[in-house]
Each structure stands twice: as structure tokens, then as C-alpha cells.
Amino acid sequence: MRFTAETSADGVIIERDFTLGEIPGVLWTPASETGRTPLILMGHGGGQDKKTPAQLARAREFVTRGFAVAAIDAPGHGDRPRSAEDEQARADLRHAWQTGAPIGEISSRYGASLALRAVPEWQATLDALQELPEIGTDGPVGYGGGITLGTAIGVPLTAADSRITAALFGGGFVVHGALVEAARRVTVPVRYLLQWDDEHVDRQSALAFFDAFGSKEKTMHANSGGHGDVPAFEVASSIRFFRRHFGLES
Amino acid sequence: MRFTAETSADGVIIERDFTLGEIPGVLWTPASETGRTPLILMGHGGGQDKKTPAQLARAREFVTRGFAVAAIDAPGHGDRPRSAEDEQARADLRHAWQTGAPIGEISSRYGASLALRAVPEWQATLDALQELPEIGTDGPVGYGGGITLGTAIGVPLTAADSRITAALFGGGFVVHGALVEAARRVTVPVRYLLQWDDEHVDRQSALAFFDAFGSKEKTMHANSGGHGDVPAFEVASSIRFFRRHFGLES
Numbered sequence: 064m065r066f067t068a069e070t071s072a073d074g075v076i077i078e079r080d081f082t083l084g085e086i087p088g089v090l091w092t093p094a095s096e097t098g099r100t101p102l103i104l105m106g107h108g109g110g111q112d113k114k115t116p117a118q119l120a121r122a123r124e125f126v127t128r129g130f131a132v133a134a135i136d137a138p139g140h141g142d143r144p145r146s147a148e149d150e151q152a153r154a155d156l157r158h159a160w161q162t163g164a165p166i167g168e169i170s171s172r173y174g175a176s177l178a179l180r181a182v183p184e185w186q187a188t189l190d191a192l193q194e195l196p197e198i199g200t201d202g203p204v205g206y207g208g209g210i211t212l213g214t215a216i217g218v219p220l221t222a223a224d225s226r227i228t229a230a231l232f233g234g235g236f237v238v239h240g241a242l243v244e245a246a247r248r249v250t251v252p253v254r255y256l257l258q259w260d261d262e263h264v265d266r267q268s269a270l271a272f273f274d275a276f277g278s279k280e281k282t283m284h285a286n287s288g289g290h291g292d293v294p295a296f297e298v299a300s301s302i303r304f305f306r307r308h309f310g311l312e313s
Numbered sequence: 314m315r316f317t318a319e320t321s322a323d324g325v326i327i328e329r330d331f332t333l334g335e336i337p338g339v340l341w342t343p344a345s346e347t348g349r350t351p352l353i354l355m356g357h358g359g360g361q362d363k364k365t366p367a368q369l370a371r372a373r374e375f376v377t378r379g380f381a382v383a384a385i386d387a388p389g390h391g392d393r394p395r396s397a398e399d400e401q402a403r404a405d406l407r408h409a410w411q412t413g414a415p416i417g418e419i420s421s422r423y424g425a426s427l428a429l430r431a432v433p434e435w436q437a438t439l440d441a442l443q444e445l446p447e448i449g450t451d452g453p454v455g456y457g458g459g460i461t462l463g464t465a466i467g468v469p470l471t472a473a474d475s476r477i478t479a480a481l482f483g484g485g486f487v488v489h490g491a492l493v494e495a496a497r498r499v500t501v502p503v504r505y506l507l508q509w510d511d512e513h514v515d516r517q518s519a520l521a522f523f524d525a526f527g528s529k530e531k532t533m534h535a536n537s538g539g540h541g542d543v544p545a546f547e548v549a550s551s552i553r554f555f556r557r558h559f560g561l562e563s
Contacts, residue, residue, distance in 0.1 A: 259523075259524070259531075259533075270520070273509075273535070274509070278537070279537065280537060281509075281536075281537045282534060282535065282536045282537070282544075283509070283533070283534070283535040284532060284533070284534055285523070285532065285533040285535065286531075286532045287528070287529065287530055287531045287532070294532075296553075296557065296563075300550070303546075307546065313546075
């Protein structure tokens, strides 16, 4: 892991860009923190990247509540080169958006393909992060992703890596069979976000996806509104979820 | 409204028993509060009463966060006389519990009957409470009920009384048609609790009930676990819900 830039514009958050092999990433940590800091791996949405404004705002809220937050660009996203498959998927998705055609099948198929590439990248990133003295191997690790691509990658990642002990997912896309199978293998506490009126989601399949998680403790927050209307208060609520499971509050 | 007893064992909460006609009730207020206090009308569960330990614990948590909380015994419950219908319903419910028969239909039918009697009682209670200087007519009023009887009474009450501007309900029973109709007439922000593995609930009917609420802003919290396993952290979460909608926090 090679750090390529460090900024701390406001004295609250330290932002460090890094590369790990060909993976570009960013690590946000509290400027005032001295001891070990619990870590959140934060997946970004489809077509977005590690540093979109929404991602930055979420990371800031987590860091001011005592977390370190790491994000990497998914394959074919952000600063990364795009393969022919990436270009085709982007073109198909753009076309579907413009014509009002259903995007679920496309985003679901592409998400499954991206997850195969992204899961080992996240694991290598976590290996490297845990070598940093402010993270270490003994602190808690959570996964907090967006409700579409962040979940398509995060569910198989959480099923595969026992270092992740609490996770935030969502039902913002058409769920394919492999993802449901991965959800059955997730046993850590799960917070699940569903937009009740999501125009891109078959509600029954999203409810079946929540049902599939093997976790003894899981909570769905279903909010009225469309795909882009996740209420701002859910960020503070998910921070409380991680703090509770990491033993930082009751 | 006639106050019959006042206690303040711990210096934090003032508990005042009252009667309004033949309705026995209790009002909890912060001992330290001097100005107007937002009010929560708190419905109790089926077969329970205004002062069960769970109800007291919930009330205490609300009062320490700046609310006044009022509870009354539902018809046929607590300190109130039981009619022949009350006795029959109790016997039927006890028999169903003991034999493992479904209780949903019985509790749903009895809940509908109780609601017809309880809604005007709650409205008369609210009239009287708003005459108290510490409550007044200009402060916000919320309804927070249990997931069964508290909801069967609270939904038609909230649909009927525009003074209630935020409400907490649940899906802990079989939902009948009149209740779904009342839910369509509810337009204030709603928090809805569902136990995902509730042994007394048809999950699809509970989801359809949430769907029916006419509110622009509604949130379902669905937690893994059975009827009696509502997580303790949902009380603090519902307090934040009311505080947000009453403009007390963001």
C-alpha cells in the first residue's frame, strides 16, 4: 500500500489517497484520534466512485463519530481503466435510463461480474490497512455499502471474510440467485435499507433477499420514497448500528 | 379529569394517577420541566394495562428525553370492569394460547371492538390533558402504541384526530379490513415496527398494512425474532423519531 497524497483541510479528518497494486483507494481517519480506530469498508454505488460527494459526506459523519473509513474504486469505476465489458454495461445502463427500460437485470448481471473481481481486491486492501498502526488486526471491521453495487459486492465479501463483524446492505436492484446464496452465508448482524417505492426494485424480491440473510440479528429499515430518496437520518442510524455492535454504545 | 395520586420516588419523573369519568389513567411528566412539554399518548398491549413494567420502562425513557406520557386502561383492561364480551374474548385468547391455536383472528376481532370504545375515550382524555398548563393546546402530540392492541386502537385514533402529528405502530396481529381502511386515512409521519419472525403474524398482511398507510413519510423497522423480541434499542429510536418530527432534533 502506497500513500500518494494526504490532506486535512479542516483539522477534523485526515484524507489519504493510496494505491495497492492497480487499486486506487482512500482512507479517512479522525485527525484527533491516537489509539486504534474501528474501520468501515465503504462501497460506492454503481457508476460512482470512492469520492463522490455523497460518499464524502457519509465518510465525514462516520469519522466524526470515531471511525476510520476506507473506500476503493470498483473495477471499471472512478480512476480505473474500463474493459470492453465495463464499456458495454455502461452503455446498456445509460440506454436503459434514457429510454425508461428496466435497469435491474443489467445492473444485477454486471454487479455479479464486478463482485467476482472486487471481493479479492477488498480483501487485499483490508490486509494492507490492518498493517497500519492506527488500524491494526485487533480492531472491529464493518462493511457499509450503497443499496445497489455496494451491496452486490459487499454481501459476497462479508460472506467470505470473517474479519467483517457487522454490515450495512440494501435492496436497490434485482437480486440474482448467487447473491441470495451469499446472503444465506452471512451470519453477522445486518442492517438492511429498502426504499419502499424504489422504481428499480421488485419489492417481493428485495424482501426475500432480506429474509435470506443467515444472521440471527438483522434489521430492515424500509422508507417510503424512490431509489434516490434514502433519508439523511439513516446515516446517523447506521453509525449507531456499528457503534452498538462494536461495543462503543448500548 | 381528577388527579387521585401523585408520586415522584426518584426526583426524575412525576407520576400522577387520574380518572376521567370511568377511565383510569396516568400521566408521567419530567420533574425538572417548567415549560410546555410535548405529549405522547401511549397505548398498552392486549391483556396488559397502563402500568405494566414494560410500559413504565418505555414511559421513563420518554420522560427523561423531555416528553410527557399519558396512558389509560383500554376498556375491559387493568382497573376497569369487564363486560361479557371482554370475559369471552379473554377466555378465547387464553384457550388459544394454551392449545397453540392461532390467536390472530380472535385478537383482531376483539381489537376492532375495543377500538370503537377506546377512540372516543382517548379523545376525551386528550381534551382534558390539553387543559393542563404543562401540556396546553399548542404543543405537539404523538401516539406510541404497542404492536398489537396499541395499534388496533391507535390507527383509527390517529386517522380521526388531527391533533396527533406523528405515530408509532406495529404489525403484531392479523390485520382486518377496517384497520387497513383507517391506515389509508393516516397521513402523518409513521414509524412501523414488525417482528420478522412473529409467530402470530401473517407477514404478507403485515407488509400490506404498512403499505396501506397514506403517509408521505413512513418507515418500517423489521427486526429478526418473534413476537416478544422487539429489541430494546427500538425505544430510543422511536424517541428520536418523535423528537425529529416535533422539531426537537434534526
